[in-house]
Amino acid sequence: MPPVTTRSDAERRRRPAQVAEEIKRWIVAENIAPGTRLPREAELMDRFGMAKGTIREAMRLLEAEGLLTSRPGPGGGSFVHAPSGERAAALLGNYFYFQRLTVADIYQVRQALEPELAATLAGRLSPAQIAALEANIADYDSPPRDAEEERDQHVASLRFHRLLAGYGENPLLGFLIDFMASMLANLTVTRRLYEPRNFDLWRSGRDYQRDLVAALRRGDGAAARRIMTAHMATAQALMQAQEAEMARRFLGTA
Amino acid sequence: MPPVTTRSDAERRRRPAQVAEEIKRWIVAENIAPGTRLPREAELMDRFGMAKGTIREAMRLLEAEGLLTSRPGPGGGSFVHAPSGERAAALLGNYFYFQRLTVADIYQVRQALEPELAATLAGRLSPAQIAALEANIADYDSPPRDAEEERDQHVASLRFHRLLAGYGENPLLGFLIDFMASMLANLTVTRRLYEPRNFDLWRSGRDYQRDLVAALRRGDGAAARRIMTAHMATAQALMQAQEAEMARRFLGTA
DNA sequence: ATCTATTTGTACGTATGTATT
DNA sequence: AAATACATACGTACAAATAGA
Numbered sequence: 285m286p287p288v289t290t291r292s293d294a295e296r297r298r299r300p301a302q303v304a305e306e307i308k309r310w311i312v313a314e315n316i317a318p319g320t321r322l323p324r325e326a327e328l329m330d331r332f333g334m335a336k337g338t339i340r341e342a343m344r345l346l347e348a349e350g351l352l353t354s355r356p357g358p359g360g361g362s363f364v365h366a367p368s369g370e371r372a373a374a375l376l377g378n379y380f381y382f383q384r385l386t387v388a389d390i391y392q393v394r395q396a397l398e399p400e401l402a403a404t405l406a407g408r409l410s411p412a413q414i415a416a417l418e419a420n421i422a423d424y425d426s427p428p429r430d431a432e433e434e435r436d437q438h439v440a441s442l443r444f445h446r447l448l449a450g451y452g453e454n455p456l457l458g459f460l461i462d463f464m465a466s467m468l469a470n471l472t473v474t475r476r477l478y479e480p481r482n483f484d485l486w487r488s489g490r491d492y493q494r495d496l497v498a499a500l501r502r503g504d505g506a507a508a509r510r511i512m513t514a515h516m517a518t519a520q521a522l523m524q525a526q527e528a529e530m531a532r533r534f535l536g537t538a
Numbered sequence: 539m540p541p542v543t544t545r546s547d548a549e550r551r552r553r554p555a556q557v558a559e560e561i562k563r564w565i566v567a568e569n570i571a572p573g574t575r576l577p578r579e580a581e582l583m584d585r586f587g588m589a590k591g592t593i594r595e596a597m598r599l600l601e602a603e604g605l606l607t608s609r610p611g612p613g614g615g616s617f618v619h620a621p622s623g624e625r626a627a628a629l630l631g632n633y634f635y636f637q638r639l640t641v642a643d644i645y646q647v648r649q650a651l652e653p654e655l656a657a658t659l660a661g662r663l664s665p666a667q668i669a670a671l672e673a674n675i676a677d678y679d680s681p682p683r684d685a686e687e688e689r690d691q692h693v694a695s696l697r698f699h700r701l702l703a704g705y706g707e708n709p710l711l712g713f714l715i716d717f718m719a720s721m722l723a724n725l726t727v728t729r730r731l732y733e734p735r736n737f738d739l740w741r742s743g744r745d746y747q748r749d750l751v752a753a754l755r756r757g758d759g760a761a762a763r764r765i766m767t768a769h770m771a772t773a774q775a776l777m778q779a780q781e782a783e784m785a786r787r788f789l790g791t792a
Numbered sequence: 793a794t795c796t797a798t799t800t801g802t803a804c805g806t807a808t809g810t811a812t813t
Numbered sequence: 814a815a816a817t818a819c820a821t822a823c824g825t826a827c828a829a830a831t832a833g834a
Contacts, residue, residue, distance in 0.1 A: 372633035
């Protein structure tokens with residue numbers, strides 16, 4: 285039997301992690317707003333009784349989580365930061381990089397969420413938002429001529445959904461839909477669009493988006509939901525037909 | 539007009555971030571499996587021509603993302619790591635900490651996803667899984683006597699959904715349902731259960747879970763979906779009635 | 793059970809880079 | 814243009830952990 289250690293697990297943790305935890309607790313306890321400046325390195329070294337390197341490692345931990353940013357110079361320092369959606373998506377993408385996520389998995393969730401979003405958006409879009417959606421559709425008005433154009437159009441048509449995601453009031457729903465669109469933008473497509481059946485699917489997808497915008501404009505939630513459901517079904521079929529596969533790569537961290 | 543800088547944005551980035559990016563790219567390019575050991579600190583210092591502290595800051599960045607773990611001693615080092623679901627959930631929770639997420643927001647998504655999961659699970663659960671679900675329900679068989687017991691039961695009834703989340707085949711769907719349950723487990727409830735109407739809601743929620751297990755066992759997907767939909771509706775009503783609010787705190791990082 | 797080797801973990805002093813005034 | 818205030822990076826020394834002899 286090993287000798288009794290008086291050290292708790294918390295004490296056992298590496299020092300940078302302790303500091304990071306402490307700062308997180310402080311942010312919550314004091315309800316610190318983004319933009320607030322943390323004490324200077326020198327002061328943190330004092331407060332925690334640790335060397336510069338240790339403090340800096342702690343800062344990098346929090347920075348990776350997207351919870352703070354630092355900049356040098358006078359008036360510089362470390363600042364509390366609300367993680368951006370992109371950052372959050374990249375971190376979540378890290379997780380799914382190691383899970384074997386299929387296109388079908390993503391579409392099962394899209395199938396459930398996208399119609400819901402569409403329904404809540406009906407009649408609540410500004411003219412500018414409607415215009416942005418219509419302008420986006422124009423980017424893939426005519427069928428692609430080559431592989432590169434096809435890829436561009438694919439990304440553009442996903443942007444349509446990312447726009448919708450940003451227009452809703454529910455941050456969770458919006459984030460998830462945007463996240464899935466960004467995952468799908470990282471696809472490798474092995475079979476081309478040119479077969480007649482695939483082309484039909486492509487065209488009907490485009491038409492669905494047009495119909496959807498019309499329904500959203502006239503405030504018909506039930507129709508918007510119905511159209512989006514059908515749109516998702518054809519989109520999935522198109523992906524399946526093209527034997528699209530998730531690319532094994534991390535999402536951009538920019 | 540400022541003088542032209544020859545440095546690109548990439549070169550401009552802090553060195554630890556560069557190293558971290560490089561290592562990520564390497565993981566993807568070589569398709570490194572979790573458990574694989576990275577070069578020693580000394581060697582990385584060499585390879586990147588950087589000081590020890592810099593390399594270590596890079597490691598902390600990757601560690602915070604859940605992509606590696608390190609331990610000292612012989613046979614130690616830094617190891618590629620697949621982020622755990624908990625870690626991923628905690629990081630995603632950081633994001634929503636700063637968004638103003640309401641209980642209603644979460645329930646809108648649950649409403650869409652939970653029935654979908656229930657439907658796909660019908661007839662696909664092992665006897666052991668069924669037993670685990672039934673054992674879980676037993677934890678809140680009788681109404682809570684005090685506030686503490688009420689809270690425990692709330693968490694326990696959410697565990698029912700987390701179990702279901704783990705039984706599915708779709709990692710994305712499972713993660714999301716588990717994530718929402720863990721968010722809801724962090725609630726502050728301001729009004730108690732004792733009012734008759736709230737008590738009815740509580741009881742019907744419990745009954746729904748029983749019915750659901752029965753439907754899952756006999757493989758009736760349509761019924762499972764229907765029951766879960768109704769269950770979500772009452773659960774939301776109960777939360778609303780109790781004026782539950784999201785707690786402003788970070789998810790555990792353990 | 794002890795020592796030894798290996799590898800990360802922490803400390804500290806100094807120098808450099810960057811942005812504000 | 815210069816001084817100032819801050820983070821950023823370096824280099825070295827030493828402490829702690831752990832596998833294996």
